[in-house]
Amino acid sequence: MDEFQVWLNCLVIFCVIWACLWLQQQYVKYQREQEFKKYTYYPINGQYRHYFPKKKGQRKNAKQSPQKQQKCYPQSKTESPKKNEPELKLDFQEYIKIHEYVSKNLLISKKNLQKLGFPYYERKNLKSVKINPTKYNRAKKMWVAEGEKKRICCRCQMKFRVDWNGKNANEKCVHHPLRKVFDEATFQDKHPCCNRNIGKPGCITNNLHVFDQLCVSVLKDFTVAPEVADIFELKSVAIFAFDCEMVYTDQGPALARLSVVDWFGKLFLDVRVRPSGILLDPNTRFSGLTARDVENAQDTSETCREKLFEIINQDSILVGHSLECDLKALRLSHNRIVDTSLLFQTGRNKPSLRYLAQSILGKSIQEDRKNKFGHDSEEDARTCIELLRYYIENNS
Numbered sequence: 001m002d003e004f005q006v007w008l009n010c011l012v013i014f015c016v017i018w019a020c021l022w023l024q025q026q027y028v029k030y031q032r033e034q035e036f037k038k039y040t041y042y043p044i045n046g047q048y049r050h051y052f053p054k055k056k057g058q059r060k061n062a063k064q065s066p067q068k069q070q071k072c073y074p075q076s077k078t079e080s081p082k083k084n085e086p087e088l089k090l091d092f093q094e095y096i097k098i099h100e101y102v103s104k105n106l107l108i109s110k111k112n113l114q115k116l117g118f119p120y121y122e123r124k125n126l127k128s129v130k131i132n133p134t135k136y137n138r139a140k141k142m143w144v145a146e147g148e149k150k151r152i153c154c155r156c157q158m159k160f161r162v163d164w165n166g167k168n169a170n171e172k173c174v175h176h177p178l179r180k181v182f183d184e185a186t187f188q189d190k191h192p193c194c195n196r197n198i199g200k201p202g203c204i205t206n207n208l209h210v211f212d213q214l215c216v217s218v219l220k221d222f223t224v225a226p227e228v229a230d231i232f233e234l235k236s237v238a239i240f241a242f243d244c245e246m247v248y249t250d251q252g253p254a255l256a257r258l259s260v261v262d263w264f265g266k267l268f269l270d271v272r273v274r275p276s277g278i279l280l281d282p283n284t285r286f287s288g289l290t291a292r293d294v295e296n297a298q299d300t301s302e303t304c305r306e307k308l309f310e311i312i313n314q315d316s317i318l319v320g321h322s323l324e325c326d327l328k329a330l331r332l333s334h335n336r337i338v339d340t341s342l343l344f345q346t347g348r349n350k351p352s353l354r355y356l357a358q359s360i361l362g363k364s365i366q367e368d369r370k371n372k373f374g375h376d377s378e379e380d381a382r383t384c385i386e387l388l389r390y391y392i393e394n395n396s
């Protein structure tokens, strides 16, 4: 066999290997697309919408000046939702474009995640996460040492001691359930729950104080989503919005419900969680859950996290409103985050989800209705994804 033939054989073998790899890639891509197609047939508010800019050249920097963003609010009421727009199915290629846009322009940088109070791992200590105080909670004592009995009630601000089961005997918690708001008629701050002025005694009396402080040992309970198993995994291009509901236990605030909604607004996961501690208050007004709901829940926070890890990996994009609280509740550290409270922030303080839903999407959420009380994590998660879609439509 001469030298030429040896080279030719090598070339043929190389080409065959290359072709096999290419075919395999195409096959996985095809599989991923098929999988994607299975769950795209869920309409958004009864219809599909074209949620991506048509002209690529017109893209602007995602970081808009506050003035530019402020302009969005009055426009929004007339512009969204467009009910008569023709139905458009979103295909895989288009979805990938959206995913690329979000990854490039809207994710919070790692440095900012740390600054904003998201849980993160430092290279020198991979056993426990670090959570920096933010300007919103700096004044509060958020963490207590192990064995520490002193707590501050997050409703009436009373200092108290927890006994062996985390409860506090012989003391009533008199408080206002709703935070003060500025009353334009009298130019004074008022509690909207009872219309009383600031400083007046609370309008609700509970038997127990509740607290939102957590023991520092909790920082060791955190984890990260599974690593990317293969580059064609559909999870890697997932955009999920999620929201958690919390209840008060003797160990502090605890996860009681997790709702995950995909880009199309489809509910992907809705898990009720039974907290490991003793339930002190189901926080029905805000969680929408009753004590019975919590006690009858089938999942623990561990099984809830396992269910979440079946649908996300470290590359998945998570969307939410003040997501640092939800991640803290889930004991999860994640780097690819879009936060609607920052996306639409114009002033010093973060806008509430309820305000954004009303002013931008023209829908009212978190209202007490017949047979429904308090927040609904499914509705909140869906609102986040709708806000993100609105943002992409108007800012890209």
Ligand SMILES: [Zn+2]
Binding pocket: 153, 154, 155, 156, 157, 158, 172, 173, 174, 175, 208, 209, 210
């Ligand atoms: Zn209290």
Ligand SMILES: [Zn+2]
Binding pocket: 175, 176, 177, 178, 191, 192, 193, 194, 195, 196, 202, 203, 204
């Ligand atoms: Zn009140």
